Amino acid sequence: MADKSQQARPLVGVIMGSDTDLPVMAEVGLTLDSFGIPYEMEVMSAHRTPTRTHEYASAAAERGLRCIIVGAGGAAHLAGVVAAVTILPVIGVPLATSALNGLDALLATVQMPSGIPVATMAIDKAGAVNAAILAAQIIAAGDPAMRPKLITHKEKLAKSVAEKNARLQEKLAAEK
Ligand code: RP5
Numbered sequence: 001m002a003d004k005s006q007q008a009r010p011l012v013g014v015i016m017g018s019d020t021d022l023p024v025m026a027e028v029g030l031t032l033d034s035f036g037i038p039y040e041m042e043v044m045s046a047h048r049t050p051t052r053t054h055e056y057a058s059a060a061a062e063r064g065l066r067c068i069i070v071g072a073g074g075a076a077h078l079a080g081v082v083a084a085v086t087i088l089p090v091i092g093v094p095l096a097t098s099a100l101n102g103l104d105a106l107l108a109t110v111q112m113p114s115g116i117p118v119a120t121m122a123i124d125k126a127g128a129v130n131a132a133i134l135a136a137q138i139i140a141a142g143d144p145a146m147r148p149k150l151i152t153h154k155e156k157l158a159k160s161v162a163e164k165n166a167r168l169q170e171k172l173a174a175e176k
Contacts, residue, residue, distance in 0.1 A: 008038035012135045013065045015056065015082070017045045017072035021095050024124050025071040028093070031132030035149050037139065046077040057082040067138045069131045070118075073097030076105035079118045091134055092118040093127040 012032060016025045025041070032039045044053045060068055068086065070079035071093040079092035092109035096102030102123035110120035119134060121127030133153065140146035 009064055010038045010040040011064070011066045011139060012037055012039040012132075013056070013060055013068040014039050014041045015044055015053075015068065015070050015078065016041075016095075017043070017048075017074075017076070017078050018097075019043050020097055021071045021073060024095055024128050025093070027125050027128035028069055028071070028132045031129050032135065035132070035136045035146070035153075037132075037136060037146075044078070046072070046081040047075075050081070053078065053081055054085060057085045060086050061088050066142075067091060067135050069093065069135060071095050071128065071131075072109070073102065073105045074100075074108075076108040079109050079120075080112055080116065083112065083116050083118050089138055090118050091131045092120045093131050094120065094123045096124050 014025065014028050014032075016022065021043075029039065029041060042056070044056060046053055057068070065088060067089040068082055069091045070082055072078040073095035074097060076092070076094055079090055083090040094102050094105035094109045096105070098104055106120070106123055109118055112118050121130045121134070133150075136146055136150055136153075140150055
């Protein structure tokens, strides 16, 4: 996936603990692309590159990012560590990269102490997609141009369910 920083100033930081997280975290990029939101993407680790993580998180707000999406698996401390040093909203995506299938990452990401929130998504793909949609909603709070895109997104979802229901009704009618 291309780093969008060359095309437009990134509004969303997307970081992950390892390149092994990329197959799922690529969904964040695809969804941000669908909303036309410029982003940057980087691998860094709360445990393996703590200094880089601290530098990135502490500079993010001043660089103009509006929120940071963080994917990590296992003992997933990355989102919490980032949230500790930025005033930006932090969205955590727990990843099923360990023997515990993401339950470990979910609990590590969601169970933040009072005072340091991490908006924690579902494990893996649904969480990655929803993280990007939540980022769009955060941006829309201060950018009215984003709002029609979110309305269109909801309309597409409703249309797809209506189509599924129509297919089900046809099938049931044919079986009678
Ligand atoms: C976490 O450990 C990463 O987010 C990844 O999900 C997991 C395994 O990383 P690798 O050992 O594959 O680099 O920090």
